[in-house]
Amino acid sequence: MGLATYAVNGAAPSRHVAPTSVDAVVAAVREADDVGQAVVCFGGRTRLEVGNTPARYDVALDLGALSGIVEHEAGDLTATVLAGTTVGDLARTLADKGQMWPVEVARPRSATVGGIIAGAAPGPSRLRYAHPRDWVLGIRAVRGDGTLTKAGGKVVKNVTGYDLTRLYAGTYGSLCVIVEANLKLWPLPDSERTLLSRFDDIAAAWDAIEALRREGVELDAVVTADRAAASYVGEIGALALLRLRGARPVVARLVDAVSRGLTGCDPDDARPGLLEELVDVPFRAGVGLRLAAPESRMREVLQGAVGIVRFDGAGTAFLVREKADETWVTRWRDAAETREGSAILERAPLSLRQRVDTWGTPILPRTLAARIKAALDPRGTLAPGRMAGGL
Amino acid sequence: MYEYDAGFDRATPALVAAPGTAAETAAVVAACARAEVPLVARGAGTGLAGGAIAPGGVVVSTARLRRILEIDTESRAALVEPGVVNLALADALAPHGLLFGPDPASQRCSTIGGNIGNNAGGPHALRYGSVVQHVLGLELILADGTPCAMGGRAPDRAGYDPTPFVVGAEGTVGIVTKAWLRLLPRPEAVRTFLAFFADVESGAEAATAIIAEGIIPAALEMMDAPTIRAVNAAFEAHLPADAGSLLLVELEGPAEECEARHERIVAICRRGGATDIKAAANEEERALLWKARKLGYPALARLAPNNYLMDGVVPRTKLPETLRQVAVIAERYGLLVANMFHIGDGNLHPTLLFDAAVPGTTEKAIEASALILKHCVEVGGALSGEHGIGVEKNQFMRWVFSDADLDTMHRVRDAFDPSGRMNPGKIFPTDEPPRELPLERLKFRFAEDMWV
Numbered sequence: 082m083g084l085a086t087y088a089v090n091g092a093a094p095s096r097h098v099a100p101t102s103v104d105a106v107v108a109a110v111r112e113a114d115d116v117g118q119a120v121v122c123f124g125g126r127t128r129l130e131v132g133n134t135p136a137r138y139d140v141a142l143d144l145g146a147l148s149g150i151v152e153h154e155a156g157d158l159t160a161t162v163l164a165g166t167t168v169g170d171l172a173r174t175l176a177d178k179g180q181m182w183p184v185e186v187a188r189p190r191s192a193t194v195g196g197i198i199a200g201a202a203p204g205p206s207r208l209r210y211a212h213p214r215d216w217v218l219g220i221r222a223v224r225g226d227g228t229l230t231k232a233g234g235k236v237v238k239n240v241t242g243y244d245l246t247r248l249y250a251g252t253y254g255s256l257c258v259i260v261e262a263n264l265k266l267w268p269l270p271d272s273e274r275t276l277l278s279r280f281d282d283i284a285a286a287w288d289a290i291e292a293l294r295r296e297g298v299e300l301d302a303v304v305t306a307d308r309a310a311a312s313y314v315g316e317i318g319a320l321a322l323l324r325l326r327g328a329r330p331v332v333a334r335l336v337d338a339v340s341r342g343l344t345g346c347d348p349d350d351a352r353p354g355l356l357e358e359l360v361d362v363p364f365r366a367g368v369g370l371r372l373a374a375p376e377s378r379m380r381e382v383l384q385g386a387v388g389i390v391r392f393d394g395a396g397t398a399f400l401v402r403e404k405a406d407e408t409w410v411t412r413w414r415d416a417a418e419t420r421e422g423s424a425i426l427e428r429a430p431l432s433l434r435q436r437v438d439t440w441g442t443p444i445l446p447r448t449l450a451a452r453i454k455a456a457l458d459p460r461g462t463l464a465p466g467r468m469a470g471g472l
Numbered sequence: 473m474y475e476y477d478a479g480f481d482r483a484t485p486a487l488v489a490a491p492g493t494a495a496e497t498a499a500v501v502a503a504c505a506r507a508e509v510p511l512v513a514r515g516a517g518t519g520l521a522g523g524a525i526a527p528g529g530v531v532v533s534t535a536r537l538r539r540i541l542e543i544d545t546e547s548r549a550a551l552v553e554p555g556v557v558n559l560a561l562a563d564a565l566a567p568h569g570l571l572f573g574p575d576p577a578s579q580r581c582s583t584i585g586g587n588i589g590n591n592a593g594g595p596h597a598l599r600y601g602s603v604v605q606h607v608l609g610l611e612l613i614l615a616d617g618t619p620c621a622m623g624g625r626a627p628d629r630a631g632y633d634p635t636p637f638v639v640g641a642e643g644t645v646g647i648v649t650k651a652w653l654r655l656l657p658r659p660e661a662v663r664t665f666l667a668f669f670a671d672v673e674s675g676a677e678a679a680t681a682i683i684a685e686g687i688i689p690a691a692l693e694m695m696d697a698p699t700i701r702a703v704n705a706a707f708e709a710h711l712p713a714d715a716g717s718l719l720l721v722e723l724e725g726p727a728e729e730c731e732a733r734h735e736r737i738v739a740i741c742r743r744g745g746a747t748d749i750k751a752a753a754n755e756e757e758r759a760l761l762w763k764a765r766k767l768g769y770p771a772l773a774r775l776a777p778n779n780y781l782m783d784g785v786v787p788r789t790k791l792p793e794t795l796r797q798v799a800v801i802a803e804r805y806g807l808l809v810a811n812m813f814h815i816g817d818g819n820l821h822p823t824l825l826f827d828a829a830v831p832g833t834t835e836k837a838i839e840a841s842a843l844i845l846k847h848c849v850e851v852g853g854a855l856s857g858e859h860g861i862g863v864e865k866n867q868f869m870r871w872v873f874s875d876a877d878l879d880t881m882h883r884v885r886d887a888f889d890p891s892g893r894m895n896p897g898k899i900f901p902t903d904e905p906p907r908e909l910p911l912e913r914l915k916f917r918f919a920e921d922m923w924v
Contacts, residue, residue: 156684238857247636268686377546443631456883469631
């Protein structure tokens with residue numbers, strides 16, 4: 082592939098490397114670090130553009146070929162995979178043994194395990210299974226100076242020294258290059274149903290879902306979309322998708338409870354793939370702003386918004402549209418940040434990126450963040466400038 | 473009492489401070505920075521690895537930081553101070569239909585701050601995970617006295633989020649003054665039952681089979697014969713005296729699912745040679761079973777003048793083999809061993825029972841425990857599942873981690889605390905002999921106050 086395909090938010094590298102072994106990754110990072118070149122990691126490219134344009138960028142480190150399931154210990158419910166393994170491939174292997182890695186993200190055929198961990202990828206599974214980092218037991222990673230290190234382990238309970246695994250999550254390849262991960266697995270549920278309800282107004286969908294949650298109806302995943310967002314998947318009107326999973330009789334009872342709770346909106350089975358399509362909407366739109374807020378304040382944050390895809394109950398929503406200017410980003414960023422939230426510009430044309438910061442105000446004081454960065458990447462080799470605060 | 477925790481070592485601190493607010497905590501830490509003295513945060517002192525002892529340093533007690541500041545039912549999150557007792561939080565959440573997942577056996581007195589420092593587990597860690605999965609954000613006082621926020625009740629906020637790294641860092645990077653905790657809805661149904669086996673091995677095989685068949689109970693605990701006898705003696709638990717081991721199984725979730733899983737687990741246990749299965753008929757019986765389990769350690773401690781409890785972890789498929797090794801090693805050293813532990817997640821707690829008055833026995837116990845931990849590491853496990861490294865196992869860290877791994881940890885520690893004054897001498901192996909800390913390696917009589 083030509084170097085142009087390795088451009089990141091307008092910056093292009095001078096060379097690319099596609100290692101197929103951990104040793105080769107170590108060599109590539111060390112070589113770059115030695116000569117003061119900067120490295121950006123590639124996985125499945127689903128979250129590559131999240132972040133500011135790197136301040137320096139010389140080497141595209143494509144980890145797509147560093148893939149494969151090293152070990153699947155079904156009896157332990159653990160697996161070890163190389164970073165470039167896609168979640169789609171992983172899911173198929175695990176399903177053969179009735180297991181899953183309960184981390185659900187957009188574009189599973191492309192998204193890699195390493196990229197998901199590094200990019201703290203969101204998805205509907207967050208409602209029940211929380212953060213991807215909660216399903217990683219240990220990691221092998223290469224520091225900015227090319228040193229291969231491990232953190233954590235392979236057992237499901239572990240307080241043996243610092244668990245740096247969890248520090249590396251969500252750092253977008255700016256502290257280390259993740260090369261291998263030990264994953265915690267979970268049994269696949271016996272059955273599932275995904276119900277679709279239509280509403281005139283997304284607020285009515287939120288009311289109904291809040292009522293179901295208060296009643297204690299155990300929802301496996303929820304995605305709601307307003308009229309503007311639903312139009313991206315060819316649907317008309319506001320939508321609520323509710324997925325129910327568990328033992329067969331449980332799912333049957335939950336379907337009854339949901340149907341009662343949504344009386345008047347005729348919940349029916351959603352067409353296959355609709356939930357995945359909705360999760361993909363932020364990738365299809367020209368601009369995607371990821372909002373995080375406490376669940377109790379999300380509706381305040383979203384007041385007056387148009388183009389909403391929300392993972393209800395998980396403190397996450399996306400605002401999508403085709404075009405936006407910095408005033409629009411600032412408006413929603415203020416709405417989120419004044420309510421203990423964040424607004425991260427995940428998808429945007431270059432012209433907008435050049436005018437507004439991707440991240441907004443980071444929570445961690447910059448001095449400490451900078452010391453952490455310097456500790457693991459002393460020469461600024463790994464994606465310099467990509468993270469909040471220019472780190 | 474500030475000389476020790478529930479572990480093996482003791483040392484006298486220079487000073488104990490008990491701040492009442494986050495601002496006072498910051499002032500104490502800043503004063504320590506000016507005086508260049510080390511400091512150690514302390515909750516209830518129930519740790520087993522010496523993490524809370526402060527040779528010559530300042531102990532910062534969180535005893536007065538015990539307010540529950542907010543319960544946000546809609547976000548399923550609570551903001552608490554570190555001195556809040558785990559069980560007090562559970563009681564406060566119950567009327568809201570919510571719970572905090574981790575329930576260490578010490579929960580009647582251990583604090584959220586201590587639970588965070590050691591990434592505590594407890595029986596229900598099997599279903600809910602350890603504390604790290606339940607902390608959303610922190611306010612941390614750094615070594616120079618500056619407060620520092622991270623994470624929060626909203627997920628994935630901008631920038632680095634070291635929250636889950638601070639959990640389990642044993643107070644070596646700062647002092648937690650506030651924590652946002654993740655809350656869970658209370659389960660619709662709970663089923664608790666016991667399965668008895670002729671020996672430890674068949675019980676362990678059954679436990680391994682339950683997990684391997686894809687059933688994750690809420691809790692899956694084992695007690696062996698010495699433990700059963702001790703619990704019977706202490707609580708009139710009326711467990712079959714001739715049982716070689718028992719599994720305590722708790723299922724939580726939708727009623728139909730609990731029912732179906734109960735049947736499957738009973739079938740697995742019977743196939744595995746269970747001699748009897750006894751269900752808790754009501755909440756009272758269930759409470760008795762858990763009381764026996766959670767107070768099992770003090771009961772065990774009555775069996776011998778001294779005891780030494782380990783916290784190794786192994787992959788679940790290695791459990792039967794590891795338990796055989798534990799028995800072999802204990803026998804070789806002439807020590808009585810009792811096993812009462814979180815078998816479902818592979819977290820062993822072999823307890824060596826002995827009399828330190830017999831010359832050489834303490835050394836034997838320490839040596840045997842090292843061999844047991846070495847075995848855990850060799851089969852792919854870890855040194856500690858829920859109690860941490862402290863000063864007890866820091867010399868074993870090189871069994872698990874290379875110099876490069878330890879160097880990486882050290883760099884991150886230095887990023888948080890360049891002065892190295894936060895709980896120094898813990899976790900990291902020292903090149904000097906362990907006696908560099910003025911500690912007395914004694915097992916004392918307050919084992920009654922220990923929980924695992």
